[in-house]
Amino acid sequence: MPTSDYNLGAIGISVHAADDATQEARFAERLPPLLSVIAGMVDLTGFFTLGNIFTAHITGNLVVAAAAVVHGGPTNLAQLLAIPVFILALAAVLEFALLAAVWIFCVLTRPSNHPHGVTAGIAVMIAVSAMACQYALLRLAAPAAISTAVMTANLTNAVLALMDLLFKRDSSLTADRDRLKRSAQLLFGFLFGCVIAAAAVALFSDWAWAFPVALSAVAVALR
Numbered sequence: 165m166p167t168s169d170y171n172l173g174a175i176g177i178s179v180h181a182a183d184d185a186t187q188e189a190r191f192a193e194r195l196p197p198l199l200s201v202i203a204g205m206v207d208l209t210g211f212f213t214l215g216n217i218f219t220a221h222i223t224g225n226l227v228v229a230a231a232a233v234v235h236g237g238p239t240n241l242a243q244l245l246a247i248p249v250f251i252l253a254l255a256a257v258l259e260f261a262l263l264a265a266v267w268i269f270c271v272l273t274r275p276s277n278h279p280h281g282v283t284a285g286i287a288v289m290i291a292v293s294a295m296a297c298q299y300a301l302l303r304l305a306a307p308a309a310i311s312t313a314v315m316t317a318n319l320t321n322a323v324l325a326l327m328d329l330l331f332k333r334d335s336s337l338t339a340d341r342d343r344l345k346r347s348a349q350l351l352f353g354f355l356f357g358c359v360i361a362a363a364a365v366a367l368f369s370d371w372a373w374a375f376p377v378a379l380s381a382v383a384v385a386l387r
Contacts, residue, residue, distance in 0.1 A: 191386055194386060195302065195383060195386060196302065196310070196312050196346070196349070196350055197312075197349045197350060197353045198353070198379060198382065198383050198386070199298055199301075199302060199312040199383065200312040200349070200350040200351075200353035200354045200357065201353045201354065201356055201357035201360075201379060202298065202312075202357060202376045202379045202380055202383070203220040203221075203295065203298065203312050203354055203357065204220075204353065204354040204355060204356065204357025204358040204360075204361065205357040205358070205360060205361040205364075205372075205375055205376040205379070206219050206220050206263070206291055206294065206295055206357075206361075206376050207219055207220035207221050207295075207357075207358070207361075208357070208358040208361040208362055208365070209361045209364070209365055209372050209373060209375075209376070210287075210288065210291050212276075212361075212362070212365045213270070213275065213276035213279060213284075213365060213369070213370060213372070214242075214275060214276070214279055214284045214285075214287050214288045214291070215242065215279035215280040215284050215285075215288070216279070217242055217246060217288050218246075219246070219288060219291035219292050219294075219295055220295040220298075221315075222246065222292075223316070225246050241285065242284070242285035242288045242289070245285075245289065246288060246289070246292045257297050257300050257301045258293075258294070258297050259294050259295075259297040259298045259301060259380050259383075260377070260380040260381055260383075260384050262290055262291075262293050262294035262297060263291070263294045263373070263376050263377045263380050264377050265290050266287050266290040266291045266294065266373055267371075267373035267374055267377050269283075269286065269287055269290065270287055270370040270373050271370050271371060271373075273287075274369075274370055275287045275370070276369055276370050294380075298312065299311075299312075301383075310346060310347065310350065311350075312350055312353075312354070315350075315351055315354050318347045318350045318351045318354075319347070319351055321343055321344075321346075321347040322344055322347035322348050322351060324343075325341075325343040325344035325347060326344055329341065329344065357376075360375060361375065361376075
């Protein structure tokens with residue numbers, strides 16, 4: 165191969181690699197805010213229609229389960245099962261399929277009419293599995309991204325970054341601004357998802373599951 169052809173080929177490979185890196189960076193930047201909106205929608209829709217169970221925020225289920233054990237109150241089996249199911253489902257990235265499944269299941273069986281019944285418990289397990297897959301997707305696609313559902317951490321990061329910006333006068337201000345921006349995006353994305361889900365549940369009942377399904381399809385298309 166002539167030297168000139170070899171050099172042109174090397175340049176082409178370098179340009180292609182740079183384009184791939186740019187696309188990956190854009191994907192890693194756009195995916196977490198979108199997933200935070202989905203998490204907010206799924207959490208609130210599940211809480212209102214499936215017996216007050218958190219499908220995205222597993223911390224809430226741990227707290228409620230522990231409180232029931234300590235105070236001897238009624239134990240929700242679905243709430244307890246949500247924890248191991250969440251852990252097991254981390255092995256697969258099937259969020260879109262699972263959210264579509266919970267949507268179809270809820271439309272057909274109407275578990276919101278009996279939010280503490282067996283059908284609601286089944287819907288909870290599917291929704292929890294979908295959110296576990298979201299975490300797996302985020303870790304695989306954007307390992308450096310912060311959580312899209314644990315809003316306690318994002319709120320803490322946002323407050324700390326804001327305090328650093330207000331009181332520090334050194335070269336790390338750019339990093340603080342970036343940390344504040346990323347945390348705020350996910351925090352407001354989650355809250356926005358909750359607001360949209362609340363309106364959807366009030367207007368469409370079990371059909372509200374169609375909204376996170378549509379957004380998860382967008383997440384797949386981004387990839």
